[in-house]
Amino acid sequence: MTGNRPARALNTTLIVVCQSMQALAFGGIALFLPLIRGDLGISPSQAGLLAASGTFTYALMQIPSGYLSDRFDPKRLFTVGLLGTNLLALTFALLDSYGWLLANQAVSGVFRSLVFAPGLLLISRQFREDRRATAMGLYVAGGFSSNILLNALGPLLVEPLGWRWLMALFAGSGLLVLLAFAKLGSGAPRKAGAKPPTWADAREILSHRVVWLAGFIQFVRLAVVTGIAFWLPSLIVEDKGFSLGVAGAVVAIGAAVTAPSNFLGGWVSDRLGRPLAVVGVSLAMLAVTIFLMPFVDALPALIALIAVNSIFLQLYFGPLFAVPLQHVGTANVGLVTGFSNFCANLGGVTFSYGLGVFKDATGSFDAGLWALAGLCAAGLAVTWLISRVPARSRATAMTPSPREAR
Numbered sequence: 001m002t003g004n005r006p007a008r009a010l011n012t013t014l015i016v017v018c019q020s021m022q023a024l025a026f027g028g029i030a031l032f033l034p035l036i037r038g039d040l041g042i043s044p045s046q047a048g049l050l051a052a053s054g055t056f057t058y059a060l061m062q063i064p065s066g067y068l069s070d071r072f073d074p075k076r077l078f079t080v081g082l083l084g085t086n087l088l089a090l091t092f093a094l095l096d097s098y099g100w101l102l103a104n105q106a107v108s109g110v111f112r113s114l115v116f117a118p119g120l121l122l123i124s125r126q127f128r129e130d131r132r133a134t135a136m137g138l139y140v141a142g143g144f145s146s147n148i149l150l151n152a153l154g155p156l157l158v159e160p161l162g163w164r165w166l167m168a169l170f171a172g173s174g175l176l177v178l179l180a181f182a183k184l185g186s187g188a189p190r191k192a193g194a195k196p197p198t199w200a201d202a203r204e205i206l207s208h209r210v211v212w213l214a215g216f217i218q219f220v221r222l223a224v225v226t227g228i229a230f231w232l233p234s235l236i237v238e239d240k241g242f243s244l245g246v247a248g249a250v251v252a253i254g255a256a257v258t259a260p261s262n263f264l265g266g267w268v269s270d271r272l273g274r275p276l277a278v279v280g281v282s283l284a285m286l287a288v289t290i291f292l293m294p295f296v297d298a299l300p301a302l303i304a305l306i307a308v309n310s311i312f313l314q315l316y317f318g319p320l321f322a323v324p325l326q327h328v329g330t331a332n333v334g335l336v337t338g339f340s341n342f343c344a345n346l347g348g349v350t351f352s353y354g355l356g357v358f359k360d361a362t363g364s365f366d367a368g369l370w371a372l373a374g375l376c377a378a379g380l381a382v383t384w385l386i387s388r389v390p391a392r393s394r395a396t397a398m399t400p401s402p403r404e405a406r
Helices: 005-031 035-041 044-060 062-071 074-092 098-124 129-161 163-184 198-208 209-239 244-272 275-295 299-313 316-328 333-362 366-387
Strands: none
Touching: 005 035, 005 044, 005 074, 005 098, 005 129, 005 163, 005 209, 005 244, 035 044, 035 163, 035 209, 044 062, 044 098, 044 209, 044 333, 062 074, 062 098, 062 209, 062 333, 074 098, 074 163, 098 129, 098 333, 129 163, 129 244, 198 209, 198 333, 209 244, 209 275, 209 299, 209 316, 209 333, 209 366, 244 275, 244 299, 244 316, 275 299, 275 316, 275 366, 333 366
């Protein structure tokens, strides 16, 4: 925890706002996907590949990004990542070729990777060690907060402005917020006496069973989050038969309950000291709500179901990232976070593309949704397995190993 309280509050606010603004670009592609597909004349599978291309490069860069965050100033990495992400969002709005849009999203994934792990490290150092899950939940809540604004106003503004001008507006706003952070935000210096990580540290971390088990749950988490976020507007418009305006309103309602749940999940986990309980309850509720989606066609019931699903969608974000740290310690948070998010984004790649393939093959999203529900049930079983592995005590987790102390 660095700096005085007003400085920490300003730094935390800028980090969260920067994260929320860059999330607008990805959310905008998902919301306007029916319009983008119409402009480019692409199939659902091609649209899924558009999402998967960026998520794939983003996944590949997670471990290098976490490693770099532990070695260098995360503020500098965070700034470079945000600059590249927003500039690529601006150029996305100017391109007409499907091939160039694929390339744009692939490169964007590299820069987005420099936002996630460094940003988590920056915000976690604004809080005490025993409030780590709260900090991580607050960080990702920013992205869902911006989705409320996007999905509430996007369908209204797209009629007069068009999706390209709106994407350009999102990118320009992101660059302005980034400028404020670059001028006013502070870095996150390493703790006194801390040893920069080595690739030997990475091998040691990856030898721990819980890191891999938590990685599977991360795969499930982002498979669900990315699949639902990217395809929900299309599901509501194409499978349920509602307008884009209705889709935007439903997604906005979902985002409105998801945003505070990120923070709430971390807070509950830190207060109870039981992150696995939050993870297990969340996965059970996700399995049930996703399984029921194909059967619900009435708008009021669909809104209620999506709202309940959205509460648990990211409730366990902070607790899940905190789980492996209870077992391997907090000396190399960037490496652990990078591996966790690598696993998560493999799930994001699989189902951002896979749901489009299911749609092409069957004519609906039903089979893809049932596959997601099954994954959540499998994640619940893995949560039980992790609970059988003893965690390190808090004092041990905060004490460097003999290698780290050298």
